[in-house]
Amino acid sequence: MxxxxxxxxxxxxxxxxxxxxxxxxxxxxxxxxxxxxTAKVFALEDLQLLVFRYHxxxxxxxxxxxxxxxxxxxxxxxFDPELKSGFGRKLFxxxxxxxxWSNELKIPLWLAGADLKVGYDRNVGxxxxxxxxxxxxxxxxxxxxxxxxxxLIIDARRNTLRQSRIMVQYAEAEQLKQINSVWxxxxxxxxxxxxxxxxxxxxxxxxxxxxxxxxxLSRQTIIGxxxxxxxxxxxxxxxxxxIQKEKTAIELQNARLVLSNHLWNEVGNPxxxxxxxxxxxxxxxxxxxxKFLLDTLLGQxxxxxPELVKLRTKGAQLAIERSYRQEMMKPKxxxxxNLISSRTDFGSSIPANYDFNWSNYKFGVELxxxxxxxxxxxxxxxxxxxxQELNYDLQQFGREIKNNITASYNDLSAYSAQLNVQIKSIxxxxxxxxxxxxxxxxxxxxxxxxxxxxSKLIDMKIKQESMIAGYQKTLAELYYKAGTRQFARQN
Numbered sequence: 161m162x163x164x165x166x167x168x169x170x171x172x173x174x175x176x177x178x179x180x181x182x183x184x185x186x187x188x189x190x191x192x193x194x195x196x197x198t199a200k201v202f203a204l205e206d207l208q209l210l211v212f213r214y215h216x217x218x219x220x221x222x223x224x225x226x227x228x229x230x231x232x233x234x235x236x237x238x239f240d241p242e243l244k245s246g247f248g249r250k251l252f253x254x255x256x257x258x259x260x261w262s263n264e265l266k267i268p269l270w271l272a273g274a275d276l277k278v279g280y281d282r283n284v285g286x287x288x289x290x291x292x293x294x295x296x297x298x299x300x301x302x303x304x305x306x307x308x309x310x311x312l313i314i315d316a317r318r319n320t321l322r323q324s325r326i327m328v329q330y331a332e333a334e335q336l337k338q339i340n341s342v343w344x345x346x347x348x349x350x351x352x353x354x355x356x357x358x359x360x361x362x363x364x365x366x367x368x369x370x371x372x373x374x375x376x377l378s379r380q381t382i383i384g385x386x387x388x389x390x391x392x393x394x395x396x397x398x399x400x401x402x403i404q405k406e407k408t409a410i411e412l413q414n415a416r417l418v419l420s421n422h423l424w425n426e427v428g429n430p431x432x433x434x435x436x437x438x439x440x441x442x443x444x445x446x447x448x449x450x451k452f453l454l455d456t457l458l459g460q461x462x463x464x465x466p467e468l469v470k471l472r473t474k475g476a477q478l479a480i481e482r483s484y485r486q487e488m489m490k491p492k493x494x495x496x497x498n499l500i501s502s503r504t505d506f507g508s509s510i511p512a513n514y515d516f517n518w519s520n521y522k523f524g525v526e527l528x529x530x531x532x533x534x535x536x537x538x539x540x541x542x543x544x545x546x547x548q549e550l551n552y553d554l555q556q557f558g559r560e561i562k563n564n565i566t567a568s569y570n571d572l573s574a575y576s577a578q579l580n581v582q583i584k585s586i587x588x589x590x591x592x593x594x595x596x597x598x599x600x601x602x603x604x605x606x607x608x609x610x611x612x613x614x615s616k617l618i619d620m621k622i623k624q625e626s627m628i629a630g631y632q633k634t635l636a637e638l639y640y641k642a643g644t645r646q647f648a649r650q651n
Contacts, residue, residue, distance in 0.1 A: 202438065202439065203440040211342075214425060221335045224331040228328040239270065241266065260288070273317075277303050279300070297504055298502070299501065303498030304497060307492070308493045310487060313487050333466040334466065352418065354625075354629055356411045356412040359626075367405050370397045374394040374398055378391055461561050461644075464644070465642065468554065468561070468643075471553055472554070482547065493525070494525070495524070500522060568637050597610060
């Protein structure tokens, strides 16, 4: 009689436990069934299209080269023609003291740093200086101002223009660097989302397996084939996996939010990654990366890596600056010559001795030379030191870039080898789980062993997905370290 009462008590407690788990199971089953109906694959290629069209940081990086071109335009302003005109008159006591009108068009020339000048002066009046006095028609002049010493080879305006043109290359390299960096971070966030989704999917699969096992044990417990304690243990496994599922659900939600940071539409409004979005499918075979890929990336990096391009551009800039500083050590010797004439138009007829000829001219020479040249020598020495520093930077950065590429390639090779081993290990673990289930159905195993082997299988699958995400992030890192970016079609 006592045994019967004890059995009835176990069944009653079990039925109460069964009611609780069915409530949780029903909620979970609904959530799982809804997802496949509305799921949509959001591939890395889709992300790439959105990012390179609408991402504000990508658009911002494009402004770097525009800014550099604007600086070139400013530097070209030093070669713009300049028109000057001045007028002054003094009239007092019915006497015109002076009436002066000066005009000059100066056209800077690239060759020899010369300036072409065309002018017209009309200076009349009682008290005008005789050396500048003209007749009532005024005088025209055409001439050149040429620096025969300092500034003949290169001057300040040519130095500024050449350096600003080189800065366009520097800005384009910086733009490429920023875009590569942004895309690399986005790719990492994508594969973090992939791993979070796969982790949630596997944990949810574990919840369903535990629920099915609990339901099967429930039926067997009711008819007396299994003790109630097995159902309690199965229920505890369900609870543990539900807790794990809730944790991974939060991680998935956060990973989705992080990836949404990179989604924008054409009008600049932020987008949200749909809750039902699915990451792309990834192949399950991973071959060792081709050695040709490493050689290609190493060769490309040595020629086109943004950091090296920036350093080489800086070197070209310093070379121009050095030429300019060497030019500044020459003495200033400026020569100005103008042919003058009383002609004010091309149709008038004037005497030959008042027209443009080699007998009518203005000529001037200006000479200046610092005796010690300490300022110029100091600036030249500073440029030479910067060039030496730049050469050391090129050596160091070149070596670091090469080693970083090789290290990422080695990591990628290790991931491919580990993944192939992990795939085989999962296949073997699945065989153990299947065998343990068969033994349990024959009464030769325990629920603890089944749960243990099944949990290990889930953990191994989660680890595999983590390794897949790591492999993909390392592949993106390999391209990033080489100074380029991994396009979606290269997967």
